[in-house]
Amino acid sequence: MNYFRIWLASARYSVVRTLMFRGDFFVWSLVELFWMATSLLTISVIYEHTSSIAGWSKYEMTLLVGTSLLIQRFLMGFFWSSIFDMGRNVRSGNFDFFLAQPGNVMFMATTRKIDPDGFLNSFVALAVVLYSAHRLGLHPGAADCALYACMVLGGLIIHYSILVISVSMVFWITNAQGVEGGYFSLTEFSRLPKAAFGVVTSAIFVWGLPAVVVSNVPASLLLHGFNPWWALWLFGAAAGWFGIAVLVFHRGLRRYTSASS
């Protein structure tokens, strides 16, 4: 409850700050919207020339991409700025500020800022999911919708964990510039159907790294119904990767030596 109050205060501060820089908010909202549009346009152009991708129709694929975008928008809205700043703060020594705060350092450092533009575009991503579901004639029940929301949350935890692990590398290599590029490269796989992967690529991106499971499991729930094994895999991966993120972050924190780090 105490942490929720701290987060609420940070969120309020972020919103006030956003309202002070309204032009910036508008530009960044457009940035996210444009990047979402590029993903959807790519799918649209490919389907002008082919009828299916790994057995998935155009709107099934759009639903998958929409789900991936939805999770990514939540990540952008809740955590991106804080985690991105973490890399710079460790390098400059400004990370001391978080160590001095009376609370869990990882929580303080990764939840301090929220980006309302990310939230705004999450509505667009949700609209893409709803539109695709409508075109596919899907009518999920309340339980399916609730489970879909839980799976999106599981996906968000996985994305958060991967990003924290990536940026925590700054404790060892000092300059983690470009690591966030790696995160974006990895999320490209979340826009692909699982059936498109071969044996080797499945081993890496489906079973090894949680890139594919993040979006495929919630999208498959709406398309094909509940699969308990896939759900277990998603929530297990979320718990496992979150544990690894906590471990890596705190191992890295031990190496932090203020401005000289």
Add this chain to the structure above:
Amino acid sequence: MLSSLTKYRHAFLVGLQSNLVYRWNFAVRGLFSLFHLSAVFILWSAAYQGVGSGGINGFGFGPTITYFVTLLVLQFFISAFNEDYQISEDIRNGLINQFLLKPINYFGYRLSIFVAARMVSGALVLLPLAVALPFLHTYLTFPGDWGWRLALGLPAMALSALIQFSIAYCFGLLTFWFLEIQGFVILSMAVEAVLGGQMFPLDLLPAGVFAVAKFLPFYYQMYFPAAIFTGRISQADTISGLGIELCWVGILFAVNRGLWIRGLRRHTAVGG
């Protein structure tokens, strides 16, 4: 004339040294590009399963993968990475003041460093590409008429680099008017990704849209040289394209000059 070129040679050498310091960043970036290439490979191989022997728009899976591999290499040789941000920082921090007092052209100075940076990043991308080559070489299919393609493709590539740099330079100069330009830069990157042919070969666009795209500078940033090298464009279209590309270089140079002159009028140098 020769002595004025010497200072840019020195700027180039300094750029070469400072970019070699960041060789690991470029190498990591190159490595992550292989992830992107893997995603592209998986997506397009799945897409090709649903089409007949005619391929997509007349191109088989091999030529499409060749296009994306060529694009990846070109990206590291001619793309502007963070030049806009560096120029923006120079203006914001007042570092630009020193260039106003010295007999050196800021555009020329930045261009020299850009060329040095791309030589380093271009050389470094060859390493991860060498790793991927054993898996990719069976899919790589280049056209047989490589003589004219190389003769026209290399100048097209050089002009594309100038377009890439000029656009980044324009965005950097916007700092004279706006404090924060990152939003504009990333917004433009999204447009460039689509209209530059980085998401899909532009010839897959509807014919009308593709015809309009040919007259935009984005077409010449990446797609044009990649299309020449990978056989997606005819000789006649290449020659007319080179003309349009040259026009865009001229227009962008003029815009840069105009922004520089008007921007300096707004610029206030403070301190020593």
